Structures are given as C-alpha cells and as structure tokens.
Amino acid sequence: MSADASFLRARNLHLWRGERHVLRGVSCALDAGEALHVYGPNGSGKTSLLRVICGLLQAEEGEVLWQGVSIHDANSAYLASIAYLAHDTALKGDLTPVENLRFSVGVRRELTEQEIRAMLGDLGVADCADLPSRVLSAGQRRRVALCRVLLSRARLWVLDEPFTNLDGISSEQMSMALASHLDTGGLALIAAHQGLQLRSGRVRQLGL
Amino acid sequence: MQPTHALTAGRLIFERDLRLAMRRWGQVADPLVFFLIVTTLFPLGLSPELSRLRDVAPGVLWVAALLSSLLAADSLLKSDAQDGSLEQYVLSGQPLTWLLLAKIAAHWVLSGLPLVLISPLVAIALGVPGHALDVVVISLLFGTLTLSLLGGIGAALTVGLRRGSLLLSLLVLPLAMPLLIFGSRAIELAIAAEPVAGPLYLLGALFVLAFTLAPLTAAAAVRISID
Numbered sequence: 138m139s140a141d142a143s144f145l146r147a148r149n150l151h152l153w154r155g156e157r158h159v160l161r162g163v164s165c166a167l168d169a170g171e172a173l174h175v176y177g178p179n180g181s182g183k184t185s186l187l188r189v190i191c192g193l194l195q196a197e198e199g200e201v202l203w204q205g206v207s208i209h210d211a212n213s214a215y216l217a218s219i220a221y222l223a224h225d226t227a228l229k230g231d232l233t234p235v236e237n238l239r240f241s242v243g244v245r246r247e248l249t250e251q252e253i254r255a256m257l258g259d260l261g262v263a264d265c266a267d268l269p270s271r272v273l274s275a276g277q278r279r280r281v282a283l284c285r286v287l288l289s290r291a292r293l294w295v296l297d298e299p300f301t302n303l304d305g306i307s308s309e310q311m312s313m314a315l316a317s318h319l320d321t322g323g324l325a326l327i328a329a330h331q332g333l334q335l336r337s338g339r340v341r342q343l344g345l
Numbered sequence: 346m347q348p349t350h351a352l353t354a355g356r357l358i359f360e361r362d363l364r365l366a367m368r369r370w371g372q373v374a375d376p377l378v379f380f381l382i383v384t385t386l387f388p389l390g391l392s393p394e395l396s397r398l399r400d401v402a403p404g405v406l407w408v409a410a411l412l413s414s415l416l417a418a419d420s421l422l423k424s425d426a427q428d429g430s431l432e433q434y435v436l437s438g439q440p441l442t443w444l445l446l447a448k449i450a451a452h453w454v455l456s457g458l459p460l461v462l463i464s465p466l467v468a469i470a471l472g473v474p475g476h477a478l479d480v481v482v483i484s485l486l487f488g489t490l491t492l493s494l495l496g497g498i499g500a501a502l503t504v505g506l507r508r509g510s511l512l513l514s515l516l517v518l519p520l521a522m523p524l525l526i527f528g529s530r531a532i533e534l535a536i537a538a539e540p541v542a543g544p545l546y547l548l549g550a551l552f553v554l555a556f557t558l559a560p561l562t563a564a565a566a567v568r569i570s571i572d
Contacts, residue, residue: 191436194572217348217438225429231368232361240361241430244354244437244444247347269368 143168144324145190145293150199152185159185160196165343172315172325174333177345183328184224186345187295190326191221217245220291222299226282230271234262234281237270242288256284260310276302287314294318294325354439355447362451376417376456377463383409384467395472402471403532407525410460410485411492415517417456418496419510421448422567426504432571441564449497449560457489473536480535480545484528487548494552494559495520501566523551 143166152160159182167173175183188194190201192208192215201208203215228237238253257266260280265273270281279302286294294315300308315325316335327333333340349357366373387405388398425431425448434444461482468481499517503509531544 193432193435213438213440216436219436219438221432221436223429223432225427225432227429227433229361229365229424229428229430231365236361236364240357241433243357244349244434244439246349247353 144204145326146202147186147190148199148202150186150189150196150201152182152189152194152196154185160189160345162199163343163345164199165341167324167326167341169322169324170319171339171341172319172327172333172335173341173343175326175328175343175345176330176332181345183345184297187221187297187326187328191219191295192216218292219295220286220289220293221295221297222282222286223297224301226278227285228270228278228281231269233267234270234273234284235266237281238285238288241285245289245291248288252288253284256288257281260284260287261307276304276307279303280307283311283314292323294323294327296325296327296329298329299327300329300331349439351439351443354437355443358434358444358447359451362448363454366451366455372420373455376413377459379416380409380413380460381463381467383412384471388471399472399474399536402468402473403529403536405471406464406468406481406485406532407488407529410464410488410528411518411521411525413460414456414489414492414496415514417452418493418500418517419513421452421496421500422504423500426571431504431567435568435571441567442560445497445501445563445567446560449493449563452496453490453493457493461485461489468532473532476538477532477535480531480541483545484531484548487545487552488524488528491524491548491552491555492517492521494555497563498559498566501563501570503570504567505570505572524548527551 145167147163147165150160150163151158163186165173175186177183185194189196192201192212203211208215227241228234234257235250235253239250242248254263254266257263260283262277262280265277270278273281283299286296299311303311312335318325319335384405387401391397391401422431435441437444464481464485465478468478473481495517499513502516503513506512527544527547531541531548534541534544
C-alpha cells in the first residue's frame with residue numbers, strides 16, 4: 138500500500154455548525170498500528186471531527202477515505218469496522234452491564250456470555266455485572282462502555298475522551314488495551330485533553 | 346470473528362426493547378390506559394343509551410386508538426437517542442432500516458397489540474353487536490400496525506428536536522386520516538351487517554404501503570436527525 142493510500146485518510150474537512158466554522162480544512166491520515174491523538178481546547182471541534190470521520194456528521198467540504206474508498210460509498214463495510222465511544226455511554230439504566238453488552242455488541246458480532254463476563258472482569262467491573270446499570274458510578278459505566286469497544290473487535294477505535302472518569306489503574310489498563318490493539322494492526326482515533334503515552338504503536342498528533 | 350446476521354441483529358433489538366419494557370411497566374401501560382379512559386368517558390359524557398352509543402362507537406374506537414398510538418410514538422426512539430444508543434445502531438454496520446423495523450415491531454407489540462386485544466371488550470361496552478366484533482379486531486389490527494409504522498417515521502424525524510412531540514402529531518395525523526376514515530367505516534358497515542371487504546382491503550393496502558416504505562423513510566430520517 139503506498140503512502141498515499143493510508144488506511145484512513147481525511148482530506149481538507151470543513152464543517153459548519155450554524156454560524157460557526159468548526160473544522161477549517163482539517164486533514165489527517167492513519168495507517169495500521171497507528172493512533173491519532175486529537176487535542177485542543179474545549180469547543181475546538183474534537184468531537185465534531187470524530188463524528189465526521191465516523192460518518193455521523195456530513196462535512197460541507199472534504200472527504201474521508203477508508204482504504205482508498207470514500208466512507209459514504211463503503212458505508213456498511215466501513216461501519217462494521219468502527220467501534221465508537223461517545224460522551225454518552227449508550228448504556229440502558231434498566232439493563233445490567235451483561236445485558237447491555239449482549240445486545241449492543243451482539244448486533245455486530247456473535248459472542249457468548251462468558252466472553253462478556255471475562256471482559257468485565259478484565260476491566261474490574263465483574264462485581265457489578267448483574268446490577269442495573271443505573272446504580273453504577275460514572276467511572277464504572279465508562280468502563281462498561283469501554284468493554285463494548287474492546288469486545289467489538291473492530292479495526293478502528295474512535296474514542297471520545299476515553300479517560301474521563303477513569304481512575305489511575307483503569308487508565309493504565311485502557312492504555313495497555315490500546316497498545317495491544319495497535320500491535321495487532323488496529324487503528325485508533327482518540328480525542329483527549331491529556332497527553333497520550335503508549336508503550337508501543339506510533340502516536341500521531343493533531344492539534345485543533 | 347463471526348459477524349451477526351441481520352436477522353439475528355433485528356431479533357436482538359426486538360428482545361432488548363421487550364426486556365426494557367418489562368422493567369418499566371408504567372410507561373408501557375400508558376397508551377392502553379389512555380385508550381380505556383377515553384372510551385369509558387364517552388358513554389358518561391354522551392348518553393348511556395346503547396342505541397346512541399352504537400352510532401358513535403366506530404369513531405370513538407378509532408379516534409381513541411389513533412390518539413393513544415400518537416402518545417406512544419413519542420417514546421419510540423427518544424430514550425435511545427438520549428443515551429447514544431441510536432448512534433450505535435447507525436454505526437453497527439447492520440441495515441438501519443431493518444433495525445428500525447425491529448424497534449417498530451417491538452413498539453407495536455407493547456402499544457398496539459394490547460389495544461387490539463382489549464378492543465372487543467370496549468366495543469361491547471359501547472354497544473357494538475357481537476357479529477361486528479371480528480371486524481373491530483381486524484380493522485384495529487391493521488390500523489395499529491400502520492399507525493406504529495407511521496409513528497416510526499414521525500419519531501425518527503423529530504428525535505433530534507427538543508420539543509418534538511407536538512410536531513410529531515402534526516406530521517403523523519394527516520398520514521393517519523385515511524386509516525381513521527376507512528377503519529371507522531368498516532366498523533360502521535359491520536354494525537349495519539353490510540359487506541365490509543372494501544374498507545378492510547384498503548386498510549390492508551395501507552398497511553402494506555406503510556410496511557414497505559416507513560422503515561426506509563425512518564432510517565433516512567434518523568441519519569439526518571442524529572446530526
């Protein structure tokens with residue numbers, strides 16, 4: 138694959154939200170095993186950029202290419218390879234974490250309950266696996282949402298402030314999971330205030 | 346890694362919505378309670394005479410069903426949109442049309458089906474003769490199914506708006522008018538022991554039309570609304 142045909146490539150994105158020109162000609166490229174750290178002050182358009190790259194928002198100008206094909210042409214194949222972690226955890230308060238993950242990951246790929254419980258255990262939330270999600274703390278909910286990303290086995294992780302509400306140990310676990318994702322040829326797009334330190338994998342930076 | 350088949354994905358969404366409803370009975374019972382209240386209030390306000398009630402029964406049954414289904418449509422996508430689940434559906438790589446159809450089906454099972462099941466009792470209370478009860482059930486069966494599908498379009502269009510409920514009614518009501526007209530006409534004819542095939546066929550045709558187009562429309566609307 139030539140340098141120009143990076144796995145994920147965004148070219149000259151311009152996005153307007155009402156009267157505000159949020160993204161002004163943003164370009165970025167990402168290859169297998171690489172992470173892109175998007176940083177910038179609040180309101181600088183980090184989330185908007187992530188949503189444009191996921192195809193949730195349509196940019197006024199510019200295009201996003203996945204393996205050389207515009208994401209709007211390769212839609213379902215592209216979407217099947219994304220795991221998106223938004224500000225909202227997309228957990229149903231009335232369902233337990235196990236049920237939530239069974240449904241949310243289950244629509245993407247077949248998985249067993251053992252897998253879910255093992256992953257919840259890995260992220261240290263095994264003891265609340267069978268409680269209604271509404272009684273979980275913000276950090277615990279965040280960890281369950283991260284389980285969704287990890288379980289989805291998607292090629293491209295799009296993470297919006299993944300370290301919010303996480304304590305030191307969970308942040309460390311998250312960084313390790315991220316590093317092993319990159320080691321296996323995965324890609325990650327991360328919007329975060331704080332710096333991103335990974336043991337392995339190449340981290341590119343994009344300031345907005 | 347074995348990707349989930351679209352059919353399985355639809356079944357999971359369906360199952361999930363039913364399970365959520367089990368944990369929140371109050372919300373689910375709302376449309377049914379509304380239907381019962383409206384239909385019981387009419388005899389009190391109008392006249393307890395069965396002969397007079399029988400004349401208005403078709404209209405009362407259908408208007409109550411229509412309003413109750415509008416009431417329910419508002420909640421179809423709202424909570425999923427608020428907690429970000431709707432975005433996850435869009436990003437699941439599964440056909441959104443199909444997932445929304447599964448959601449609409451679950452919604453009908455929770456809001457439309459109970460109403461269809463209780464309708465013979467309500468019809469008897471309104472003085473509808475026994476020989477017309479099957480038409481009441483059949484017309485409401487097609488009617489509530491179509492209303493749930495139309496409600497799906499309305500909910501998808503208004504899901505991004507802060508005060509979408511009123512707009513939803515304004516969007517869905519004109520589309521639901523043919524249902525109201527043919528549905529109550531079918532019951533009227535049945536009460537008069539005349540052939541009812543005409544209006545029932547039309548209701549069936551409207552259902553097929555909504556079934557084919559509504560999920561597609563709703564999927565396109567969701568993509569715009571989550572913006």
